Amino acid sequence: MRFHLSRFAVATRFTLVEHGRNRFAMVLVAVFVPVWTTLAYLAMPDTPARMRLRATGETLAPPGNELTEISGALNAVTLITGFMMFAATFSGSGFDRRLAMAGYPRAHLVLAKVTALALVSAAVAAYATAVTCLAWTPRRPLLLAAALFCAGLTYGALGVGFGSLLRREVEGMFAIVMTSIIDLALQNPISSSGADNPVMRHLPSYGAMQASTAAGFSSTPVPGHLAIQLGWFAAASLIALVGFRRSTRNSLPPPAARTPGPGRESGTSGLPAPRRAATPSPALSETEAH
Amino acid sequence: MEVADVHHAYRRRVVLRGVDLRLRPGTLCGIVGENGAGKSTLLKVMSGELRPARGTVRHSGRFGYCSQRVVLNDSLTVRQHLMFFRTAYRLADVRYAEEIMEVLGFTGYADERAGALSGGTRQKLNVTLALMHDPQVLLLDEPYQGFDWDTYQRFWDLAGRLRDAGRSVLVVSHLAYDTERLDELWRLDGGLLRPDEAGAAA
Numbered sequence: 001m002r003f004h005l006s007r008f009a010v011a012t013r014f015t016l017v018e019h020g021r022n023r024f025a026m027v028l029v030a031v032f033v034p035v036w037t038t039l040a041y042l043a044m045p046d047t048p049a050r051m052r053l054r055a056t057g058e059t060l061a062p063p064g065n066e067l068t069e070i071s072g073a074l075n076a077v078t079l080i081t082g083f084m085m086f087a088a089t090f091s092g093s094g095f096d097r098r099l100a101m102a103g104y105p106r107a108h109l110v111l112a113k114v115t116a117l118a119l120v121s122a123a124v125a126a127y128a129t130a131v132t133c134l135a136w137t138p139r140r141p142l143l144l145a146a147a148l149f150c151a152g153l154t155y156g157a158l159g160v161g162f163g164s165l166l167r168r169e170v171e172g173m174f175a176i177v178m179t180s181i182i183d184l185a186l187q188n189p190i191s192s193s194g195a196d197n198p199v200m201r202h203l204p205s206y207g208a209m210q211a212s213t214a215a216g217f218s219s220t221p222v223p224g225h226l227a228i229q230l231g232w233f234a235a236a237s238l239i240a241l242v243g244f245r246r247s248t249r250n251s252l253p254p255p256a257a258r259t260p261g262p263g264r265e266s267g268t269s270g271l272p273a274p275r276r277a278a279t280p281s282p283a284l285s286e287t288e289a290h
Numbered sequence: 291m292e293v294a295d296v297h298h299a300y301r302r303r304v305v306l307r308g309v310d311l312r313l314r315p316g317t318l319c320g321i322v323g324e325n326g327a328g329k330s331t332l333l334k335v336m337s338g339e340l341r342p343a344r345g346t347v348r349h350s351g352r353f354g355y356c357s358q359r360v361v362l363n364d365s366l367t368v369r370q371h372l373m374f375f376r377t378a379y380r381l382a383d384v385r386y387a388e389e390i391m392e393v394l395g396f397t398g399y400a401d402e403r404a405g406a407l408s409g410g411t412r413q414k415l416n417v418t419l420a421l422m423h424d425p426q427v428l429l430l431d432e433p434y435q436g437f438d439w440d441t442y443q444r445f446w447d448l449a450g451r452l453r454d455a456g457r458s459v460l461v462v463s464h465l466a467y468d469t470e471r472l473d474e475l476w477r478l479d480g481g482l483l484r485p486d487e488a489g490a491a492a
Contacts, residue, residue: 010377014366021365021403094361098419101338101355104378252338252347262386262424271389271451 007105011112018088019116025084029124033076034131040072041065041135044190051189054201055210056220062213064190066136070144070212071188073128074205075180077148081121082155082162082176085113089163089240090172093247100248110244113160114237121152143215143222150229151208155180157236158204164243179204204232291353291427291458296335296345298328305331306342307481313427313460318453320469321462322486323478329462330358332478333431336460354425358432360416364405368396368415371404372422379423387422393448394418395441410436417445427458446471 019025048061100106125148129141138144158179162172187200187209200206207229214222262270293311297304305328313319323329334340336347337355362371368391372384391397394414399407404415413436421428430449434442446468449459453473461472469475469486477486 007377010374014363014370014374017370018363018365092363094359095363097339098361099374099378102375102378102419102423103380104374250338251335251341252349252353262381262422271386271393271448 004108007108008111008115011104011108012115015088015112015116016119018092019084019120022084022087025080025087028080028083029127032080033073033124033128036076037069037072037128037131038135041069044068049190053210053213053218055214055222055225056218058218058220060213060217062217063136066216067213068188068190069132069135070138070216071184071190071209073132073144073148074151074208074212075184077121077124077128077152078155078180078184078205079176080124081117081152082159082180083173084120085117085156085159086163086172086176087159088113089160090166090169093164096244097248101250106245106248109248110241117153117156117160121149121156125149125152138216139219140215144212146226147208147212147215147229150211150226150233151205153233154204154208154229154236157233157240160240161236161243164240164247184209204236205229207232291336291347291349293332293336294346294348296332296342296347298331298335298340298342298344304481306335306345309345309478309481309483311336311476311483313458315426315458316453316456317473318449318459318471319461319474319476320472321460321476321478321483323464325464327464327478328481329464329478330431332483333357333429333460333462337429349427351426352423354420354423354428356417356420356428356430356433358435360409360412362404362412362415362419365403367401367403368407369400371415371419375419375422381423384422386424387418390418390421390448393444395444408436410438410441413437414441421452425457427460428452429460429462431462432464433461 042065044065046063046065049064049067050059050061051067052059096109099109125145128148129145132138132144133141155176159172159176162175166172166175183203183205187203187206207225207227210225211222211229214220214225291313293309296306296309298306309332321329321332331340333355334357335342337353337357338347339355339357366374372387376384376387388397391400391414394417396411396414399411404412407415413433417430417433420430434445437445449461450471452459475486476483
């Protein structure tokens with residue numbers, strides 16, 4: 001158990017260090033979230049926008065600027081988590097492969113990435129919720145934070161998937177931005193006359209959009225829509241996992257017996273002295289393809 | 291390490307046409323060949339990074355591979371790289387890695403981020419990560435790119451010490467420099483590996 005915990009802890013620590021040193025992402029979090037959400041709130045008219053909330057079946061008439069602000073917060077959170085995870089995956093796939101081939105358990109690396117994604121999503125969602133609460137008061141801020149968190153998780157996993165499958169950085173950035181824009185613009189009743197269309201149910205942030213709108217303007221519980229969003233997260237994670245497995249595969253099976261390296265385990269700690277006899281290991285492994 | 295009848299092609303371009311190779315313990319070997327001859331492909335196959343279209347690769351014990359491309363995490367410091375790979379290799383400590391750093395002359399950069407290092411120092415770290423678990427078989431693809439002359443000499447000294455200690459060391463290069471340091475030298479040409487008559491001390 002200690003073995004697993006220490007490997008998980010080391011991988012998580014360094015994954016978080018990597019995210020923390022992504023200065024551009026930090027600036028995006030600090031500036032983009034408040035600027036985007038505040039502009040959406042201030043620039044849009046506060047006239048009531050009639051809409052039917054599918055999650056509860058209610059017909060609501062929330063102020064247009066508050067509705068757009070929620071959409072802006074979702075857009076900011078999804079772009080930031082998607083970008084952060086894409087950037088880390090794209091630049092780090094060779095390094096992950098090297099670690100895996102050196103013997104780092106891939107399960108621990110994956111768990112570390114999921115943990116980092118959850119922490120990043122939670123922090124960005126909490127921050128976006130706090131910024132929202134400065135401008136107006138959603139009915140259920142915790143539900144709003146939960147919806148933003150689930151959307152962040154989903155786009156983070158999509159970012160990992162894009163990072164594993166796409167070959168050029170610009171392709172991944174474009175994929176994330178366009179996915180988020182299409183996804184959210186189509187669902188916004190202010191900008192899209194088709195926001196009541198059944199097709200909307202199949203968009204990646206449908207669950208989060210419904211839950212966050214309910215958080216803003218309704219008191220009816222919507223656990224099913226958070227579950228839909230988590231379903232999207234699971235599907236995106238599966239794609240990401242397949243990409244990760246593909247990019248870290250090793251065609252050589254590990255040796256049958258592990259021989260200890262330098263250090264206390266082997267009783268040696270220095271560089272080998274010249275003219276010392278070798279002790280070849282009897283364990284052989286083999287890869288074969290025909 | 292034994293390589294038998296390895297074939298590989300990138301679509302229609304056949305790169306390896308039946309390569310056989312045996313690395314014996316305590317030998318320092320070299321493979322040379324022109325650009326695009328398939329040296330890096332062969333090393334990728336030997337390291338498990340690439341599955342051959344046909345053929346077998348057998349290896350035993352600890353194994354180290356340093357690719358031609360420097361594979362580091364620019365956000366992490368040199369020390370953090372050592373800690374990460376110490377965990378991967380399941381080593382008790384990083385003293386051995388520190389000795390390699392001393393030999394290659396970059397101990398003063400332990401707390402620098404990889405992204406801020408010069409090309410030569412990045413390559414030193416790249417090599418150190420492949421060596422720090424004292425592999426019994428070591429595959430190095432153009433390992434001295436960016437090294438200054440002094441570091442280059444110390445690298446060969448280190449390779450010789452590893453050979454003397456019974457390790458198998460294979461160095462791949464597009465230039466047949468320093469062939470007198472090698473026990474065996476092969477040339478990869480036309481997808482086949484042949485002993486290079488001009489080089490190799492043994």
